[in-house]
Amino acid sequence: MSNLDQCPSTIDKATGSTKSSIAAKDDGVKLGKVSGKKYWRSLEEYTGTQEFTEFVHREFPKGASMLGEATRRNFVKIMGAGFAIAGVAAMPGCRRPDRKILPYSKNVPEDIIPGKALYYTTALPLPGGGVEGLLIETHTGRPTKVEGNPLHPNNQGKTSAFAQASVLGLYDPERLKFPVYNNPTRGKLDATWDDFNAWQKTHFAKFDENQGEGLAFIVDKKSSPSRQRLINAIKARWTKASFTMWNPAESRGAIDGSALAFGSPRFTSYDFSSAQRVVSIGSNFMDEGPEALKNSRTFASTRKVLNSGDSMSRLYAVEAKPSGAGSLADHRYRVAPSEIHNFTIALAKAVFSHTGVNATGLPDATVTGMTPKVIAEIAKDLIDHRNHAVIVPGDDLSPECWALCMAINSSLNAMGNQVTVTPMGADLSGNANEELAALTAQLNAGRIDTLVTLYANPVYDAPGELNFPSAFARAKTTITLNDAMSETEFASTWSLNGTHYLEAWGDAAGADGSLSIIQPMIAPLYEPAHSDIELLSTLAGDEDTDGYTIVRDSWALMGNGSVGSSGFESSWKRTLHDGVKSTQDEGGIGNLSMTKVLMAAARKGANNAPGQGSMDVMFYTSNNNNGQCANNGWLQELPEFGPSVVWDNPILMSPNTAKALGVLPEHSWQDEFNPYTKQQMPQAQKITVTLNGQSMTGAAWILPGMADNTLAVKLGYGREIVGKVGYSVGHNTYAIKPSTTGMTTRGASVKKAGGTYTIASTQNHWSLEGRHSLVRAMDKVWWDKYGNETKVVKDAVYGLEHSTLNAAEMIGELSHTPPNISIYENPMNDSTGDPDPTKLHHNKALDREVPPRYTQGPQWGMSIDMNSCTGCNVCTIACQSENNIPIVGKNEVAKGREMQWIRMDRYFVGDDLNNPDEILLQPVACVHCENAPCETVCPVNATVHGDEGTNDMAYNRCIGTRYCANNCPYKVRRFNFFDYGVVKFNGGLNPNYTSVKADELFEKTVAKDRTFNQNFIPPRLRKKLDEISKMQYNPDVTVRSRGVMEKCSFCIQRIHQARQDVKIEGIWTEDDQVGPIPDGFFNVACQQACPSGAISFGDILDPESQVSKEKESGRSYLLLGYLNTRPRTTYMMRVRNPNPAIRAFEHDPMDHGSHGDHGGGHDTGHDEHNDGHESDGHGETHGAAYIDRAKQYFDQGYSMSLKVLS
């Protein structure tokens, strides 16, 4: 808590807070009168409970440095075993290892240069349609890293977290490796594809006679021209065969709504680059949908103000659950899904009253928490910016509501400007739920003889009320193809091993009509394996069932000439190279039928607000993507946006609702006894949710900013048959998903089930308690006033520019800290005694004259824009993938041992726990201080500074004292408590993992040998060295072993690679010693992936580089700059652009009241001010700002330490 977004001395402008009733849980709350805004991340932080205070006072949480269940006896036992094994193991180590070099032999791949990465384009089809263009890094034939394809129109070089993590799925050791035939009498038998082909020829012959009666297919919903062609071929051959395009997380609003508005289903595409006013109505447009990355990019482009007076868009978000869009919104309203409908009607009426559309038929609708005046002001703001205003409806709104939003867009002239529509094919527009329900009825009636399932998992993810597993069992023969183990595979007669998308040819159509070719990066790891199109082609009776031929044939049929012709070959090659063939069609404006939409909306009427007995439920998918990626450890361990929960899917609700239901989370470490062995896992209360007669038991977790009486239910957890990582993680929420509605529904009731459930959440980890101004924000009106202002401060040795504070720095502590004498020798410190940056100095070790540090290029730096970060977490996954960062499992995360180098700090702002004013996001990795506190305390010089300003880790030197982590004010260092990276961590990866059932299911996989903690055994003795998983590792980065500290390295491997390339290519000229690597020549992994371009990286000495320009902006500030650490990563302050008619601007952040005028007051005022900090009367003098006792103590300590230093 306690991050003030303004000058600390102005905090006496108390606004009078309304303390939440929940805060009363703890009597020791010292909120007092809060001025400015309060930033907090969790309930504990908000209330300042004892536990939280204790938590943040420890570098690592209690127990983080303990061995397992660390009693002394255990320790002796463990160490005894360890030494015994080590004794045996050490002996062969005395001989020089005989290392072999195995070059290629007869068949030498032409393009491969050992040691150099090769990049190929491919594409990732998204569930439900759409495609992401990718560029895959391969090392001697094995794909290791996913990057975005810069030429692809949708993502333009950026990626989603899902795409980044997909490469791990390829090397999942528990993938299916060969076909399995379930013999009715003899049980499961290992089989081959030849067996299957022989069998299917006779089996499918009967369908030629009855035109496919009793034959059904379930395929995953995606848009692939080749697959559609083969499906049509099969339909033509067996006319009675049925096809179900299954998408378990399908939202109907956009599809049915567009059918209502435009006459036929359309795909809607947005371009925000020209938008000035945006209203997001229940839409998570920057995280979900086929064009989420494009939306992020175009919307972020309207938010990147650099100078005061720059134009900036305004975003209103009306949503039930905090989303990326909501976090960026200037006005965010939490409204339950039912009432979002009402809001739309009210907004439509307000807008239409200006535009002259007759909307009298629309009912009167009220929205809890929003006055009619607010809605009227929003409407007025939109009308004022007609042609530049756009409404973004959520995909899971009701169709009438969605169509009404398009009607508003139409009357705002957004159609064709910001919104375009393109026809949507029948393969995507079909209603998956209805199709599956129909199929279930057929199955139950016993009319299905053979059911073929391709890359779908309906046995797991069908809505609970269909009871699909029992229906599935009634089909006589079931054939299932998938790349990973699944419930459906396990229940099938023929369980076939399919290819991963990186292993097979395919194609995919983008939402905008562009076509991408999916190019295999590697031959199937478990050959033979077949893709969905290859199996369909086999079943269709084609002669050549090779994926390459199928895709080329399809390509030819799409008007590229016949296969083999020169025109065909050139277009094929060009598309393979580019990865995409863009469409020439620009989307249309559609032909919106206003009267039809208004009539439908009027018929629909207004909704009642949800109540405690009848709650709204919104289903959503997050990291692991409807359950398909459940065995992907990276995605399981990625903190979800909002609650920051990992390895779980608790049911989210607002604090008020949880309190009313009596299910507020508990914390287990309140037990005073035996504090050292007590695990610090937060405990959620178990609840039973009942919806439409189906019920499930889950855990309740609170999320501030949720609408009251609304449950957010994440899909894709609680899988049984998936592998060791995903087994039984969380709860299966498909059990209560209705089969008739989309992702949002009403009428749920919640009962307390009794008992608690452990949740691992990272929201309090790595807190920087007692530090001020980590996140900063300013209203646009003040930004326009002060944005370009700078202030020269005497003795301020730590500003961005020498002794100069910009607007963002002025609202932090920096202008209030006393003179600071650095113990670091740094020419940039500007203090006497430091070397002159313009002169050469004698270096004793080298015995020659050298320029002082940090004065020769390149000097690397990073800038992170908090105005465009949407919290999508892709940076974390990209970093994990690039830098071989291990996963640690739920238990370890709960102990605070997560290893991700980038953490996404999420701050709620304001005094109301239930309804925070805004949400601020701040990705924090190592900030690479020039005066790095970690370096001075390392006893072995394992962390030292590089010539180019990077703070480096020499892993082989590290002895694991963890002093550096203790001394790091940013808490960005991660410690390998175990050999997480060497083998797949097996000691508590998944606490729900029980061996009995799993062994039965995976007797042929690595699920054995789980009886003791493998991490205590030296790596070379481990039987289960996971050779396949190792293939994903980036060969350019060391895999760290146990006992080694690690942290963000600024992707030093990419820096070196770029430097060598530049040298060898001759771009680095002799006389150009400064800034020799051109800006943009390479990207670091997080920057490369960030869809909104919030991260920029480059040479800060090059004035033309993007990062230099951002650092020059008045929004740029240093994290904890007053410590004089001189971090190289700077953050750009959030600028809010609220509507003055709705919310008054905050008071002037530079108004110093009693301090006199802004300009001169500070230079002279330091000493008095410092005294003020020290005196106990500080609170009274300044009208009682938020200062708690502990914090005040720290302040005193800080002041005293400065006195000692000076």
Add this chain to the structure above:
Amino acid sequence: MQLKLSRSCISCLIVFITGSVRENKQNFGSAEQHPAEKDARLDVLVGVDLWVCVVIVSKLYPFNGGVLALKPIFPKWMNALPTILFFVVHGGVVLVIAGVWYYATPKFWEVGYMPTQPSTGFNHQIHAGKLGLDCRYCHTHVEESWHSNVPAVSTCMGCHAENKLNVDLASATDEKVQFIRDAYEQDKPIEWRNIHVVPDYATFPHNAHVNAGVSCYSCHGQIQGMPVVAQVESLSMGWCLDCHRNPTENLVPKDKVTDLFWVETEWFNKTKTDKDGNVVLDGAGQPVLEPRDTAERTHNGWTPEELTATLLRNPPLSCAACHY
């Protein structure tokens, strides 16, 4: 009785100690030997010998029934014991330090490593020396990649395929290159043994060095004269840093990077002369050669400034230049 008991104890102890020493040694030895029985016998022998020694010592210095009648307990020479101990202990410490200093270094352990390569191996002396193949004929990607590749079998087959070379030559070497042809036919790699190993936590980019004018000679020695390749430099971190701190002396013109004979001549083949300028001859009447000073090198016409310019920038000295 007591005496006997203690003597037995001592000898048992000795047997035990020597036995365990033998045992430990055994573990370090080659796995092929199994002389466990022989060793047990040896231990017994050693034990008996030492027991005899103890007996003799006790005869020389008898003590009768615990009464040390007239003889002093300690002999006179033991007065010098502190002095002796002082020198022994200090000398021991010095010896240990000197031992570690000398032996526990890559220079001692790594230099001279010359493993036997599969089959007849590859003779760099013939190919790179006599026949004059450029290094890059086989190590094709040394200028582009951090990794200097070992050639594929197909590269060998470019010359050693049957009927490819001069008939006489081919027949002379037919047997020796059969393993290449076998590997090629089976499309299996030849398992060459790695000699120059930089640990996994250190990165050595060949491309950056070769393009900056660091000759192969600097790290690999006169490889064109080696029938069997051995390691000649320690490849230790200190050795790397020596060059990184003072790179200019180790640079050669870029066109001479792979011409190791030229490099050797340039750096070392200076004819030694005496004060009067006469060539010094060795016993066989050949002129004695000595290293050439940096200032006397010809650089094949390049100026020292031009040489330094090939670096483009001073070689990095920070940890993360190699460790990441």
